[in-house]
Amino acid sequence: MVTFAEVTIFHLRRAYHDSLSNMRGWLLDTSLSERLSVLDRLSIIDAWQQEMMEYFTKNGYCFACNRRVTRCTCPHEQH
Ligand SMILES: [Zn+2]
Numbered sequence: 001m002v003t004f005a006e007v008t009i010f011h012l013r014r015a016y017h018d019s020l021s022n023m024r025g026w027l028l029d030t031s032l033s034e035r036l037s038v039l040d041r042l043s044i045i046d047a048w049q050q051e052m053m054e055y056f057t058k059n060g061y062c063f064a065c066n067r068r069v070t071r072c073t074c075p076h077e078q079h
Pocket of ligand 1: 062064065066067072073074
């Protein structure tokens with residue numbers, strides 16, 4: 001059994017894609033989405049993206065460039 005000392009970018013990207021497809025499935029569920037306005041959906045996507053960004057940062061990676069926070073050169077970093 002392999003134990004990971006830390007969460008790698010591969011884990012984060014995997015979690016990102018899993019989470020994205022979950023959210024898409026949920027938003028495409030008509031019984032739910034019929035009750036949501038476009039603005040509702042946008043704010044859900046916004047909140048989700050914010051959450052993913054925090055998840056990346058918490059694990060030491062930049063959401064925008066997938067680099068280590070210490071090596072990130074993004075102009076508007078919010079670490
Ligand atoms: Zn960056």
